Amino acid sequence: MSKIMTVDVLSSIKGAQPSESVNSLFEVIKNANTTNNSFNQNHNNAVFLDDLREDVVFHSPKIEKQIIIENFPREKKGYLVVSKVIEE
Amino acid sequence: MESQIRTIHQQLINKEITCTQLVQERLELLKLNTHVTVNSLLEASALESATKVDAKIKSGQEIGLLEGIPFGIKDVYMLQGTYTSASSDLLKNYKSSYTATAIQKLLDAGAIPLVKENCDSFGHGSSSENTIFGAVKNAVNPTLVGGGSSGGSAVNVSKDYTVFSIGGDTGGSIRQPAGYNNVYGFKPTYGRISRFGLMAYASSTDCVGPITKSIEDARIVLNTISGKDLKDQTTYHSEKILEEAILNSDAIKTVGYFKNFLESDAIDTQIKSDFLASIEKIKSKGIQVKALDFFELDTLVSTYYTLAMAETASNLSRLDGTNYGNRIEGENLKETYSITRSENFSEETKRRIVGGNQVLSQGFSDEIYLKGLSLRDQIAENFKKDFMEVDVILSPVTPNLPPAIGDSLKDPLAMYLSDAYTVGFSLGQLPTLTMPKGTETGLQITAAKNNDELVFKFANFLKDII
Numbered sequence: 001m002s003k004i005m006t007v008d009v010l011s012s013i014k015g016a017q018p019s020e021s022v023n024s025l026f027e028v029i030k031n032a033n034t035t036n037n038s039f040n041q042n043h044n045n046a047v048f049l050d051d052l053r054e055d056v057v058f059h060s061p062k063i064e065k066q067i068i069i070e071n072f073p074r075e076k077k078g079y080l081v082v083s084k085v086i087e088e
Numbered sequence: 089m090e091s092q093i094r095t096i097h098q099q100l101i102n103k104e105i106t107c108t109q110l111v112q113e114r115l116e117l118l119k120l121n122t123h124v125t126v127n128s129l130l131e132a133s134a135l136e137s138a139t140k141v142d143a144k145i146k147s148g149q150e151i152g153l154l155e156g157i158p159f160g161i162k163d164v165y166m167l168q169g170t171y172t173s174a175s176s177d178l179l180k181n182y183k184s185s186y187t188a189t190a191i192q193k194l195l196d197a198g199a200i201p202l203v204k205e206n207c208d209s210f211g212h213g214s215s216s217e218n219t220i221f222g223a224v225k226n227a228v229n230p231t232l233v234g235g236g237s238s239g240g241s242a243v244n245v246s247k248d249y250t251v252f253s254i255g256g257d258t259g260g261s262i263r264q265p266a267g268y269n270n271v272y273g274f275k276p277t278y279g280r281i282s283r284f285g286l287m288a289y290a291s292s293t294d295c296v297g298p299i300t301k302s303i304e305d306a307r308i309v310l311n312t313i314s315g316k317d318l319k320d321q322t323t324y325h326s327e328k329i330l331e332e333a334i335l336n337s338d339a340i341k342t343v344g345y346f347k348n349f350l351e352s353d354a355i356d357t358q359i360k361s362d363f364l365a366s367i368e369k370i371k372s373k374g375i376q377v378k379a380l381d382f383f384e385l386d387t388l389v390s391t392y393y394t395l396a397m398a399e400t401a402s403n404l405s406r407l408d409g410t411n412y413g414n415r416i417e418g419e420n421l422k423e424t425y426s427i428t429r430s431e432n433f434s435e436e437t438k439r440r441i442v443g444g445n446q447v448l449s450q451g452f453s454d455e456i457y458l459k460g461l462s463l464r465d466q467i468a469e470n471f472k473k474d475f476m477e478v479d480v481i482l483s484p485v486t487p488n489l490p491p492a493i494g495d496s497l498k499d500p501l502a503m504y505l506s507d508a509y510t511v512g513f514s515l516g517q518l519p520t521l522t523m524p525k526g527t528e529t530g531l532q533i534t535a536a537k538n539n540d541e542l543v544f545k546f547a548n549f550l551k552d553i554i
Contacts (some may be wrong), residue, residue: 006106010445011401012408014430015202016253021501022397026392026456034462039342058213067169067185074417082410083421 089331089548092251095155100106100145105143107156111200114158117249118203123225125240125249127163128171128204134158137200154312155198160250162241164211165205167191174287175209175219178413178432188285189320190254190296190313197312199251202250206240207243209256209434211289214503215496216265218436223493227269232490237263238299242269245299252300252309258289258509259392260485262297266522267485267530273299274306277516277538279324281310282317290396293514303547306521307334308434310540331337337549339542343367343375344478346382349509353489354385359527363484365527369553370482379482380474383467385508391467393504393510394447394460401444404437435542439500464515471516474515475536480546483509485522486529519543525554 008016060068074081098103111134119128141156161167165173166184173180187195195201208218216224216239224234227246234243242265245253255262257275266273274297281296288294298309311328345367349362371377382388409415409428415430418424433441447457474481487508496503503525508530513520519540522530533550535542 005449007442007445007449010449011438011441012216012405012425012429013433014426015454016334016430016442017440018442019500020437020501021305021504022439023395024319024395024450025390025443025504027445028386029456029459031395032387032390032459032463034459035466047301052121053321053322055320063168067183069410071182071185071412073409073411074415078426080411083417085421 089301089304090452091308092215092301093153093305093308096157096251097151100141100151100156103145106413107138107145107200108135110156111135111138111158111331114202114231114249117247118244121249122228122246123227123234123243123247124222125175125206125224125234126203127175127206127221127240128172130201130203131436134200134202141200149161152196152198153308157199157251159199159436160192160205160241160244160253161191161201162207162238164207164253164287165191165254166205169203172204172287173220175221176432176434176437177206177220178407178409178428180414181383182222184410186285189282191285191314193315194254194297194470196337201226201246205238205244205253206260208237208239209437210287210400211237211256211261212400212434212436212440214260214264214507215491216240217493217497218434219383225493226490229490231492233268233493233496235268235490237240237265238248238273239265241299242266242271242273245269246302247273252305253297254309255288256312257284257295257297257514258293259396259514261298261506262295263485263510263520263522263532264507266299267524268490270524270530271299271301271304271521272303272524273297274312275514275520276314276540278518278538279322280314280326280519282315282320282323284317284319290399291391291403292316292395292399293517295514299487303334303523303544303551306333307544326538326540327545333541334544337545340479340540340546340549341376342378342478343370343546344378344380344474344481345451346380346481346483348382348385349483352385352487352508353504353512354508355484356489359484359487359489359529362527363531366483366531366554370550373553378478380478381465381472383512386505387463388467388512388515389504390506391460391463392507393443394456395464395515397440397444398447398457399444401441401448402439436500467512467515468517471518471536479535480542481534483526483532483534484529485509485532489528523547523551525551
């Protein structure tokens, strides 16, 4: 099997192709000048490790579970029906 | 201070109107409206809540400031038991199983949700035309777009169908429609308000915020929905912004603006001259004004869209029709995924997902995605430097007037470029308010991170001199 995955496969969208409009945005980035080559020097978008919440389980109320089941695309006897797992 | 919330609160207390009358009246306006702002109405629950407020008032009990105040919710927020479609085919019958933190705080304060509001699908758009419910029509001129992505919310507030609405802003989606429809729209510092229960578009810039008709209402709603939330690890504790605190703007000595925003060929001449006239009025009050250097507009737009597309490709990968959504069965699991996504996502959403997967792919990530992150760091550094020189930055909200309905869909690149003045502040995660003054599409006021109060102070000062 080829190791190259095209964007339609990566995106799970049939026949998807890169668009000209979006590619022109990427060209700007390619040609932009950056003062450094190492990314995220400020780490300004990360959460501090000493500020993580406790790893606890929250039990959903009954109504929440009911709505989750209501949202099942296919349901059989209260269980979610999914497609067969693919074999390749 | 002018406040629609305080006025209605007083009318309820004085028994000039009942809450039921108020809610019925607004529901009727929403039903009859021709601006295509409604995805679903919450009529039964709203009337039930209104009856309870009326009973409380009748029995002589005190009511809170937001109790009984009707509001709207952009249709990307979870509210338990309501349809939350993200204006998409994929989720058109999806029901929220839980409630977003910001919305829950408003419910706890007694505010009454009336409507899930039309918007660009998954927040993907700047015109509220990328929606299965039909294009939102501008509140002032219905042949023009309502702006986006929180277009339905801005139009509802502008037309008084809701007293306030909760929008979502990733690259300008609160500020731009607020500007297009002559209302206030506030994007707080990233992390001030919990994103829990907001459908993720680009998680590193997604913000929850109020759209209102007055600064005071924006302050009231902001204080109610802010705060640290265990369910969103990026939130932080913030102090309430007090009314007294924003009455005095003595702390603001220097205002900056970006030279290149005005030197751009893209800016409408009237918006430019109105903006410069506003600057002159500020100078006449003894405030120093500094012209600042900033990144090229196409670099800002490209950096934002590169990162936002990468994040949305990742966030929307969960939408495959397995656990929820409009599943379309294929021969096997992979086929089911791809048919479901191909048939149910709009062209614009597909364009962004594909773009995101392009930049995240091996061979592209270094020269585009990682470079985009590096540029974002530089933009943030630039802001830090600027706020050592100036207290607030003033800018136009948009380079142009709202486009006619249909134009943005024909030219996606033009639509992306129309976000040039809003996306930089999103990348910097800075508090920014659109106020409906100064130019035809308003003015943006930005302060340094976590300095949301200063934005309100300056807005309050500016509203009286412009």
